[in-house]
Amino acid sequence: MKANSEREQEFSSEFQELVSKQENINKKPKKFLWGVATSAFQLEGSPYADWSTWDSVFNINPQITNHYQLYKEDIKLIKNLGVNAYRFSIEWSRIQPSEGYWIKNVVEHYQRIIDLLNENDITPMVTIHHFTHPIWFINKYPWHKRKSIEKFVEYIERLIENIKGVDYWITFNEPYLLILGGYVEGCIPPGIRDFNLAVKALKNILNCHSKIYDLIHLVNPHAMVSIAHNMAVFNPWTKVNPLDRLIAKVATDFYNHSIINGFLTGRVSLSLPFQKSIEIDVPIKGKLDFFGINYYTRVHMRFNPLKKFFVEFRHRDIDGHGLTDMGWEIYPKGLIKVLKYASTLNVPLIITENGIATKDDHKKIKFIKAHIDALEEAIKLGIDVRGYFYWSLIDNYEWLHGLDARFGLYRVDFKTYRRIYTKAASFYSYIIRSRKFPAQ
Numbered sequence: 480m481k482a483n484s485e486r487e488q489e490f491s492s493e494f495q496e497l498v499s500k501q502e503n504i505n506k507k508p509k510k511f512l513w514g515v516a517t518s519a520f521q522l523e524g525s526p527y528a529d530w531s532t533w534d535s536v537f538n539i540n541p542q543i544t545n546h547y548q549l550y551k552e553d554i555k556l557i558k559n560l561g562v563n564a565y566r567f568s569i570e571w572s573r574i575q576p577s578e579g580y581w582i583k584n585v586v587e588h589y590q591r592i593i594d595l596l597n598e599n600d601i602t603p604m605v606t607i608h609h610f611t612h613p614i615w616f617i618n619k620y621p622w623h624k625r626k627s628i629e630k631f632v633e634y635i636e637r638l639i640e641n642i643k644g645v646d647y648w649i650t651f652n653e654p655y656l657l658i659l660g661g662y663v664e665g666c667i668p669p670g671i672r673d674f675n676l677a678v679k680a681l682k683n684i685l686n687c688h689s690k691i692y693d694l695i696h697l698v699n700p701h702a703m704v705s706i707a708h709n710m711a712v713f714n715p716w717t718k719v720n721p722l723d724r725l726i727a728k729v730a731t732d733f734y735n736h737s738i739i740n741g742f743l744t745g746r747v748s749l750s751l752p753f754q755k756s757i758e759i760d761v762p763i764k765g766k767l768d769f770f771g772i773n774y775y776t777r778v779h780m781r782f783n784p785l786k787k788f789f790v791e792f793r794h795r796d797i798d799g800h801g802l803t804d805m806g807w808e809i810y811p812k813g814l815i816k817v818l819k820y821a822s823t824l825n826v827p828l829i830i831t832e833n834g835i836a837t838k839d840d841h842k843k844i845k846f847i848k849a850h851i852d853a854l855e856e857a858i859k860l861g862i863d864v865r866g867y868f869y870w871s872l873i874d875n876y877e878w879l880h881g882l883d884a885r886f887g888l889y890r891v892d893f894k895t896y897r898r899i900y901t902k903a904a905s906f907y908s909y910i911i912r913s914r915k916f917p918a919q
Protein backbone atom coordinates (compact mmCIF):
# COMPACT_ATOMS: atom_id res chain seq x y z
CA MET A 480 0.00 0.00 0.00
CA LYS A 481 1.23 3.46 -0.75
CA ALA A 482 1.97 5.75 2.15
CA ASN A 483 -0.50 8.54 2.70
CA SER A 484 2.06 11.24 1.89
CA GLU A 485 2.84 9.54 -1.43
CA ARG A 486 -0.87 9.45 -2.35
CA GLU A 487 -1.32 13.05 -1.36
CA GLN A 488 1.64 13.91 -3.57
CA GLU A 489 0.06 12.06 -6.51
CA PHE A 490 -3.30 13.64 -5.88
CA SER A 491 -1.78 17.07 -5.71
CA SER A 492 0.05 16.68 -9.03
CA GLU A 493 -3.13 15.34 -10.70
CA PHE A 494 -4.96 18.31 -9.26
CA GLN A 495 -2.29 20.71 -10.53
CA GLU A 496 -2.59 19.16 -13.97
CA LEU A 497 -6.36 19.60 -13.92
CA VAL A 498 -6.05 23.21 -12.82
CA SER A 499 -3.55 24.02 -15.55
CA LYS A 500 -5.80 22.31 -18.16
CA GLN A 501 -8.70 24.44 -16.94
CA GLU A 502 -6.49 27.56 -17.05
CA ASN A 503 -5.60 26.74 -20.61
CA ILE A 504 -9.27 26.47 -21.51
CA ASN A 505 -9.89 29.81 -19.84
CA LYS A 506 -6.88 31.27 -21.64
CA LYS A 507 -8.48 30.59 -25.04
CA PRO A 508 -8.32 34.01 -26.69
CA LYS A 509 -11.57 35.78 -25.92
CA LYS A 510 -13.13 37.56 -28.81
CA PHE A 511 -16.10 39.61 -29.83
CA LEU A 512 -18.29 37.28 -31.87
CA TRP A 513 -18.54 38.53 -35.43
CA GLY A 514 -20.87 36.22 -37.22
CA VAL A 515 -23.43 35.45 -39.85
CA ALA A 516 -26.74 33.69 -39.20
CA THR A 517 -29.00 31.29 -41.10
CA SER A 518 -31.65 28.67 -40.36
CA ALA A 519 -31.67 25.15 -41.79
CA PHE A 520 -35.13 25.19 -43.32
CA GLN A 521 -34.58 28.53 -45.02
CA LEU A 522 -31.44 27.18 -46.70
CA GLU A 523 -32.30 23.57 -47.38
CA GLY A 524 -36.08 23.00 -46.99
CA SER A 525 -37.34 19.63 -45.75
CA PRO A 526 -40.16 17.50 -47.18
CA TYR A 527 -41.10 16.45 -43.63
CA ALA A 528 -41.58 19.94 -42.21
CA ASP A 529 -44.94 21.65 -41.67
CA TRP A 530 -43.86 24.65 -43.79
CA SER A 531 -43.21 22.60 -46.91
CA THR A 532 -46.95 22.09 -47.34
CA TRP A 533 -47.73 25.62 -46.18
CA ASP A 534 -46.01 27.46 -49.02
CA SER A 535 -46.14 26.54 -52.71
CA VAL A 536 -42.51 27.66 -53.25
CA PHE A 537 -41.46 24.20 -52.09
CA ASN A 538 -43.32 22.50 -54.96
CA ILE A 539 -41.03 24.26 -57.40
CA ASN A 540 -37.84 24.57 -55.40
CA PRO A 541 -37.77 22.05 -52.53
CA GLN A 542 -33.99 22.31 -52.03
CA ILE A 543 -34.00 26.13 -51.82
CA THR A 544 -30.22 26.82 -51.94
CA ASN A 545 -29.22 23.15 -51.79
CA HIS A 546 -27.17 23.92 -48.68
CA TYR A 547 -27.75 20.40 -47.35
CA GLN A 548 -25.46 19.15 -50.13
CA LEU A 549 -23.29 22.23 -50.44
CA TYR A 550 -22.49 22.85 -46.77
CA LYS A 551 -18.75 22.41 -47.23
CA GLU A 552 -18.63 25.08 -49.92
CA ASP A 553 -20.81 27.33 -47.77
CA ILE A 554 -18.48 26.96 -44.81
CA LYS A 555 -15.69 28.13 -47.12
CA LEU A 556 -17.80 31.19 -47.88
CA ILE A 557 -18.15 31.81 -44.15
CA LYS A 558 -14.41 31.46 -43.68
CA ASN A 559 -13.77 33.88 -46.57
CA LEU A 560 -15.76 36.56 -44.80
CA GLY A 561 -13.34 36.50 -41.87
CA VAL A 562 -16.11 35.99 -39.28
CA ASN A 563 -15.36 33.95 -36.17
CA ALA A 564 -18.89 32.69 -35.45
CA TYR A 565 -21.79 31.12 -37.31
CA ARG A 566 -25.36 30.75 -36.10
CA PHE A 567 -27.42 28.04 -37.79
CA SER A 568 -30.19 25.61 -36.90
CA ILE A 569 -30.77 21.88 -36.89
CA GLU A 570 -33.83 20.76 -38.85
CA TRP A 571 -35.82 18.54 -36.50
CA SER A 572 -38.12 17.17 -39.23
CA ARG A 573 -35.13 15.64 -41.05
CA ILE A 574 -34.04 13.83 -37.89
CA GLN A 575 -37.54 12.61 -36.95
CA PRO A 576 -39.54 12.51 -40.18
CA SER A 577 -42.11 10.25 -38.48
CA GLU A 578 -42.96 9.83 -34.84
CA GLY A 579 -40.58 7.42 -33.12
CA TYR A 580 -38.02 7.49 -35.95
CA TRP A 581 -34.46 8.73 -35.50
CA ILE A 582 -32.33 9.22 -38.59
CA LYS A 583 -28.77 8.94 -37.30
CA ASN A 584 -27.19 10.06 -40.60
CA VAL A 585 -28.87 13.42 -40.34
CA VAL A 586 -27.54 14.03 -36.83
CA GLU A 587 -24.11 13.06 -38.11
CA HIS A 588 -24.52 15.52 -40.97
CA TYR A 589 -25.10 18.41 -38.55
CA GLN A 590 -22.21 17.16 -36.39
CA ARG A 591 -19.94 17.35 -39.45
CA ILE A 592 -20.93 20.99 -39.90
CA ILE A 593 -20.05 21.69 -36.25
CA ASP A 594 -16.72 19.88 -36.53
CA LEU A 595 -15.80 21.71 -39.69
CA LEU A 596 -16.61 25.06 -38.09
CA ASN A 597 -14.52 24.26 -35.01
CA GLU A 598 -11.63 23.10 -37.18
CA ASN A 599 -11.78 26.48 -38.91
CA ASP A 600 -11.92 28.44 -35.63
CA ILE A 601 -15.49 29.49 -36.27
CA THR A 602 -17.60 29.29 -33.11
CA PRO A 603 -20.86 27.44 -33.79
CA MET A 604 -24.05 28.83 -32.29
CA VAL A 605 -26.82 26.25 -32.70
CA THR A 606 -30.50 27.13 -32.83
CA ILE A 607 -32.60 24.18 -31.76
CA HIS A 608 -35.98 25.45 -32.94
CA HIS A 609 -36.29 27.95 -35.78
CA PHE A 610 -40.03 28.05 -36.66
CA THR A 611 -40.41 24.62 -38.33
CA HIS A 612 -41.72 21.30 -36.95
CA PRO A 613 -42.12 17.76 -38.24
CA ILE A 614 -45.61 17.43 -39.73
CA TRP A 615 -46.50 14.63 -37.25
CA PHE A 616 -45.65 16.88 -34.30
CA ILE A 617 -47.68 19.89 -35.34
CA ASN A 618 -50.67 17.68 -36.23
CA LYS A 619 -50.65 15.55 -33.10
CA TYR A 620 -48.96 17.65 -30.42
CA PRO A 621 -49.30 21.34 -31.35
CA TRP A 622 -47.75 23.69 -28.81
CA HIS A 623 -50.99 24.46 -26.95
CA LYS A 624 -51.23 20.77 -25.91
CA ARG A 625 -49.30 19.86 -22.79
CA LYS A 626 -47.94 16.72 -24.41
CA SER A 627 -45.91 18.96 -26.75
CA ILE A 628 -43.43 19.54 -23.90
CA GLU A 629 -42.82 15.83 -23.38
CA LYS A 630 -42.38 15.14 -27.11
CA PHE A 631 -40.05 18.07 -27.71
CA VAL A 632 -37.94 17.40 -24.63
CA GLU A 633 -37.63 13.70 -25.62
CA TYR A 634 -36.15 14.84 -28.92
CA ILE A 635 -33.83 17.36 -27.27
CA GLU A 636 -32.49 14.86 -24.72
CA ARG A 637 -31.41 12.59 -27.51
CA LEU A 638 -30.08 15.41 -29.66
CA ILE A 639 -27.94 16.89 -26.90
CA GLU A 640 -26.49 13.48 -26.10
CA ASN A 641 -25.37 13.17 -29.71
CA ILE A 642 -24.11 16.65 -30.54
CA LYS A 643 -20.62 17.61 -29.38
CA GLY A 644 -18.50 20.73 -29.64
CA VAL A 645 -21.13 23.43 -29.13
CA ASP A 646 -20.98 26.07 -26.41
CA TYR A 647 -23.57 28.54 -27.73
CA TRP A 648 -27.19 27.39 -27.92
CA ILE A 649 -30.42 29.15 -28.84
CA THR A 650 -33.37 27.09 -27.62
CA PHE A 651 -36.11 28.92 -29.56
CA ASN A 652 -35.89 31.51 -32.28
CA GLU A 653 -38.47 34.26 -31.74
CA PRO A 654 -41.10 32.40 -29.69
CA TYR A 655 -43.38 35.47 -29.80
CA LEU A 656 -43.43 35.60 -33.60
CA LEU A 657 -44.14 31.89 -33.66
CA ILE A 658 -47.11 32.39 -31.33
CA LEU A 659 -48.45 35.58 -32.91
CA GLY A 660 -48.18 34.09 -36.42
CA GLY A 661 -49.27 30.57 -35.54
CA TYR A 662 -51.95 31.26 -32.91
CA VAL A 663 -53.17 34.86 -33.27
CA GLU A 664 -52.90 35.79 -36.97
CA GLY A 665 -53.05 32.16 -38.04
CA CYS A 666 -50.78 32.95 -41.00
CA ILE A 667 -48.13 30.34 -40.18
CA PRO A 668 -48.42 26.74 -38.95
CA PRO A 669 -50.42 25.55 -37.08
CA GLY A 670 -52.70 28.29 -38.48
CA ILE A 671 -54.88 28.80 -35.40
CA ARG A 672 -56.61 32.04 -34.35
CA ASP A 673 -57.28 31.79 -30.67
CA PHE A 674 -55.66 33.99 -28.05
CA ASN A 675 -56.28 31.57 -25.17
CA LEU A 676 -54.54 28.80 -27.05
CA ALA A 677 -51.73 31.23 -27.88
CA VAL A 678 -51.15 31.80 -24.17
CA LYS A 679 -51.10 28.05 -23.51
CA ALA A 680 -48.67 27.52 -26.38
CA LEU A 681 -46.34 30.24 -25.12
CA LYS A 682 -46.40 28.75 -21.65
CA ASN A 683 -45.47 25.31 -22.98
CA ILE A 684 -42.68 26.72 -25.14
CA LEU A 685 -41.18 28.63 -22.22
CA ASN A 686 -41.43 25.54 -20.06
CA CYS A 687 -39.46 23.71 -22.74
CA HIS A 688 -36.84 26.46 -22.69
CA SER A 689 -36.44 25.96 -18.98
CA LYS A 690 -36.02 22.19 -19.30
CA ILE A 691 -33.63 22.43 -22.25
CA TYR A 692 -31.56 25.03 -20.41
CA ASP A 693 -31.05 22.56 -17.57
CA LEU A 694 -30.36 19.62 -19.89
CA ILE A 695 -27.68 21.49 -21.82
CA HIS A 696 -25.99 22.60 -18.60
CA LEU A 697 -25.93 19.05 -17.27
CA VAL A 698 -23.87 18.03 -20.27
CA ASN A 699 -21.85 21.24 -20.60
CA PRO A 700 -21.71 23.43 -17.47
CA HIS A 701 -19.94 26.20 -19.45
CA ALA A 702 -22.61 26.38 -22.14
CA MET A 703 -24.09 29.76 -23.03
CA VAL A 704 -27.82 29.33 -23.56
CA SER A 705 -30.48 31.84 -24.60
CA ILE A 706 -33.48 32.38 -26.82
CA ALA A 707 -33.33 34.73 -29.82
CA HIS A 708 -35.95 37.40 -29.17
CA ASN A 709 -37.23 39.63 -31.92
CA MET A 710 -37.30 43.22 -30.69
CA ALA A 711 -38.64 46.24 -32.55
CA VAL A 712 -39.25 49.89 -31.78
CA PHE A 713 -42.95 50.77 -31.58
CA ASN A 714 -43.87 54.44 -32.00
CA PRO A 715 -47.34 56.05 -32.09
CA TRP A 716 -48.57 56.82 -35.58
CA THR A 717 -49.54 60.31 -34.37
CA LYS A 718 -47.63 61.48 -31.33
CA VAL A 719 -50.40 63.78 -30.11
CA ASN A 720 -53.03 61.06 -30.24
CA PRO A 721 -53.24 59.46 -26.76
CA LEU A 722 -54.83 56.30 -28.16
CA ASP A 723 -51.98 55.79 -30.65
CA ARG A 724 -49.56 56.37 -27.78
CA LEU A 725 -51.36 53.81 -25.66
CA ILE A 726 -51.29 51.20 -28.44
CA ALA A 727 -47.54 51.80 -28.99
CA LYS A 728 -46.87 51.37 -25.29
CA VAL A 729 -48.94 48.19 -25.05
CA ALA A 730 -47.08 46.78 -28.08
CA THR A 731 -43.69 47.62 -26.54
CA ASP A 732 -44.60 46.01 -23.22
CA PHE A 733 -46.09 42.94 -24.86
CA TYR A 734 -43.61 42.30 -27.66
CA ASN A 735 -40.31 43.55 -26.25
CA HIS A 736 -40.54 43.62 -22.50
CA SER A 737 -42.79 40.87 -21.19
CA ILE A 738 -40.28 38.10 -21.93
CA ILE A 739 -37.45 40.10 -20.38
CA ASN A 740 -39.52 40.50 -17.23
CA GLY A 741 -40.23 36.78 -17.42
CA PHE A 742 -36.51 35.99 -17.28
CA LEU A 743 -36.12 38.45 -14.41
CA THR A 744 -39.09 37.29 -12.31
CA GLY A 745 -40.47 33.97 -13.56
CA ARG A 746 -43.73 35.70 -14.48
CA VAL A 747 -44.70 36.80 -18.00
CA SER A 748 -47.40 39.44 -17.99
CA LEU A 749 -49.21 39.91 -21.30
CA SER A 750 -51.34 43.04 -21.67
CA LEU A 751 -53.73 43.81 -24.49
CA PRO A 752 -55.33 47.22 -25.03
CA PHE A 753 -58.25 47.85 -22.62
CA GLN A 754 -58.02 44.39 -21.07
CA LYS A 755 -56.80 42.96 -17.80
CA SER A 756 -53.31 41.54 -18.24
CA ILE A 757 -52.76 37.78 -18.39
CA GLU A 758 -50.13 36.43 -16.04
CA ILE A 759 -48.18 33.29 -16.95
CA ASP A 760 -45.94 31.69 -14.35
CA VAL A 761 -43.02 29.94 -15.99
CA PRO A 762 -39.83 28.56 -14.41
CA ILE A 763 -37.46 30.65 -16.54
CA LYS A 764 -36.17 33.07 -13.91
CA GLY A 765 -32.40 33.45 -14.47
CA LYS A 766 -32.33 30.68 -17.11
CA LEU A 767 -30.30 32.73 -19.49
CA ASP A 768 -26.52 32.98 -19.94
CA PHE A 769 -26.76 35.74 -22.53
CA PHE A 770 -29.68 37.34 -24.33
CA GLY A 771 -30.04 36.97 -28.10
CA ILE A 772 -31.68 39.90 -29.87
CA ASN A 773 -32.96 39.88 -33.44
CA TYR A 774 -33.39 43.50 -34.49
CA TYR A 775 -34.71 44.71 -37.84
CA THR A 776 -37.04 47.70 -37.74
CA ARG A 777 -39.40 50.26 -36.22
CA VAL A 778 -43.18 50.06 -36.52
CA HIS A 779 -45.78 52.82 -36.19
CA MET A 780 -48.86 51.91 -34.22
CA ARG A 781 -52.35 53.26 -34.64
CA PHE A 782 -55.56 52.79 -32.68
CA ASN A 783 -58.21 51.41 -35.02
CA PRO A 784 -61.53 50.20 -33.51
CA LEU A 785 -62.18 48.04 -36.59
CA LYS A 786 -59.04 45.92 -36.18
CA LYS A 787 -58.28 42.92 -33.98
CA PHE A 788 -57.25 44.16 -30.50
CA PHE A 789 -57.82 47.73 -31.92
CA VAL A 790 -54.33 47.63 -33.36
CA GLU A 791 -53.10 48.67 -36.78
CA PHE A 792 -49.46 49.06 -37.72
CA ARG A 793 -47.44 50.45 -40.61
CA HIS A 794 -43.88 51.12 -41.64
CA ARG A 795 -42.98 54.70 -42.57
CA ASP A 796 -39.72 56.18 -43.75
CA ILE A 797 -39.46 58.92 -41.16
CA ASP A 798 -35.71 59.48 -40.79
CA GLY A 799 -34.83 59.16 -44.47
CA HIS A 800 -32.96 55.84 -44.22
CA GLY A 801 -35.54 54.33 -46.55
CA LEU A 802 -37.50 51.07 -46.55
CA THR A 803 -36.26 47.58 -47.32
CA ASP A 804 -37.59 45.46 -50.21
CA MET A 805 -40.03 44.02 -47.66
CA GLY A 806 -41.28 47.51 -46.83
CA TRP A 807 -39.64 47.65 -43.39
CA GLU A 808 -38.31 50.97 -42.12
CA ILE A 809 -34.51 51.12 -41.76
CA TYR A 810 -34.00 52.54 -38.28
CA PRO A 811 -30.46 52.01 -36.94
CA LYS A 812 -30.99 54.07 -33.78
CA GLY A 813 -33.57 51.54 -32.71
CA LEU A 814 -30.77 49.06 -32.11
CA ILE A 815 -29.45 51.25 -29.29
CA LYS A 816 -32.95 51.53 -27.82
CA VAL A 817 -33.58 47.79 -27.70
CA LEU A 818 -30.06 47.09 -26.40
CA LYS A 819 -30.58 49.62 -23.61
CA TYR A 820 -33.75 47.95 -22.49
CA ALA A 821 -32.38 44.42 -22.78
CA SER A 822 -29.40 45.44 -20.65
CA THR A 823 -31.76 45.48 -17.64
CA LEU A 824 -31.38 41.69 -17.73
CA ASN A 825 -27.78 42.02 -16.55
CA VAL A 826 -26.48 39.29 -18.82
CA PRO A 827 -24.26 39.73 -21.89
CA LEU A 828 -26.19 40.65 -25.03
CA ILE A 829 -25.61 39.23 -28.49
CA ILE A 830 -27.28 40.52 -31.63
CA THR A 831 -28.26 37.17 -33.07
CA GLU A 832 -29.81 38.68 -36.22
CA ASN A 833 -29.75 42.00 -38.02
CA GLY A 834 -30.01 42.40 -41.77
CA ILE A 835 -31.78 43.86 -44.77
CA ALA A 836 -33.71 42.47 -47.71
CA THR A 837 -32.51 44.38 -50.75
CA LYS A 838 -31.13 43.73 -54.21
CA ASP A 839 -29.16 46.97 -53.95
CA ASP A 840 -25.65 46.34 -52.64
CA HIS A 841 -25.03 49.95 -51.88
CA LYS A 842 -28.13 50.03 -49.66
CA LYS A 843 -26.98 46.86 -47.90
CA ILE A 844 -23.60 48.43 -47.18
CA LYS A 845 -25.21 51.58 -45.78
CA PHE A 846 -27.50 49.42 -43.61
CA ILE A 847 -24.57 47.44 -42.20
CA LYS A 848 -22.49 50.54 -41.53
CA ALA A 849 -25.31 52.43 -39.82
CA HIS A 850 -26.18 49.47 -37.57
CA ILE A 851 -22.57 48.76 -36.62
CA ASP A 852 -22.17 52.47 -35.81
CA ALA A 853 -25.23 52.20 -33.56
CA LEU A 854 -23.77 49.08 -31.96
CA GLU A 855 -20.52 50.91 -31.32
CA GLU A 856 -22.43 53.75 -29.67
CA ALA A 857 -24.23 51.27 -27.43
CA ILE A 858 -20.94 49.66 -26.42
CA LYS A 859 -19.48 53.11 -25.64
CA LEU A 860 -22.48 53.72 -23.40
CA GLY A 861 -21.31 50.74 -21.39
CA ILE A 862 -23.80 48.14 -22.65
CA ASP A 863 -22.29 44.67 -22.52
CA VAL A 864 -22.67 43.46 -26.12
CA ARG A 865 -20.58 40.41 -26.99
CA GLY A 866 -21.45 39.67 -30.57
CA TYR A 867 -23.15 40.63 -33.82
CA PHE A 868 -24.53 38.19 -36.41
CA TYR A 869 -25.54 39.53 -39.81
CA TRP A 870 -28.66 37.91 -41.29
CA SER A 871 -27.93 36.27 -43.62
CA LEU A 872 -24.92 34.47 -45.06
CA ILE A 873 -26.57 33.77 -48.41
CA ASP A 874 -29.96 34.58 -49.94
CA ASN A 875 -32.56 32.08 -48.78
CA TYR A 876 -36.26 31.33 -48.37
CA GLU A 877 -38.05 34.11 -46.52
CA TRP A 878 -41.16 33.03 -44.60
CA LEU A 879 -44.33 33.93 -46.55
CA HIS A 880 -42.24 36.00 -49.00
CA GLY A 881 -40.68 33.27 -51.14
CA LEU A 882 -37.24 33.69 -52.68
CA ASP A 883 -37.32 37.35 -53.53
CA ALA A 884 -36.23 38.93 -50.24
CA ARG A 885 -32.47 39.10 -50.73
CA PHE A 886 -30.86 39.21 -47.28
CA GLY A 887 -27.65 37.45 -48.35
CA LEU A 888 -24.08 38.69 -48.26
CA TYR A 889 -23.71 36.22 -51.11
CA ARG A 890 -26.39 36.33 -53.80
CA VAL A 891 -27.88 32.96 -54.80
CA ASP A 892 -29.05 31.89 -58.20
CA PHE A 893 -31.89 29.59 -57.15
CA LYS A 894 -31.84 27.75 -60.50
CA THR A 895 -28.16 26.81 -60.57
CA TYR A 896 -27.48 27.15 -56.80
CA ARG A 897 -24.51 29.36 -57.69
CA ARG A 898 -23.35 31.70 -54.91
CA ILE A 899 -22.16 35.14 -55.97
CA TYR A 900 -19.85 37.27 -53.84
CA THR A 901 -21.17 40.82 -53.33
CA LYS A 902 -19.70 44.17 -52.38
CA ALA A 903 -21.71 43.95 -49.16
CA ALA A 904 -19.79 40.79 -48.23
CA SER A 905 -16.52 42.56 -48.84
CA PHE A 906 -17.71 45.54 -46.77
CA TYR A 907 -18.74 43.31 -43.85
CA SER A 908 -15.26 41.72 -43.90
CA TYR A 909 -13.72 45.18 -43.84
CA ILE A 910 -15.91 46.18 -40.85
CA ILE A 911 -14.81 43.06 -38.96
CA ARG A 912 -11.17 43.85 -39.56
CA SER A 913 -11.42 47.51 -38.70
CA ARG A 914 -13.71 47.71 -35.64
CA LYS A 915 -12.22 46.59 -32.38
CA PHE A 916 -14.99 45.81 -29.95
CA PRO A 917 -14.35 44.54 -26.41
CA ALA A 918 -13.86 40.80 -26.12
CA GLN A 919 -15.72 38.60 -23.64
Ligand code: BGC
Pocket residue numbers: 518521652653656709773832870877878
Ligand atom coordinates in the same frame (compact mmCIF):
# COMPACT_ATOMS: atom_id res chain seq x y z
C1 BGC B 1 -36.23 35.32 -38.48
C2 BGC B 1 -35.58 34.89 -39.77
C3 BGC B 1 -36.08 35.74 -40.91
C4 BGC B 1 -35.69 37.17 -40.64
C5 BGC B 1 -36.12 38.16 -41.72
C6 BGC B 1 -36.31 36.81 -38.31
O1 BGC B 1 -37.52 37.16 -37.76
O2 BGC B 1 -35.62 34.71 -37.39
O3 BGC B 1 -35.87 33.54 -39.96
O4 BGC B 1 -35.65 35.33 -42.14
O5 BGC B 1 -36.30 37.59 -39.45
O6 BGC B 1 -37.49 38.22 -41.79
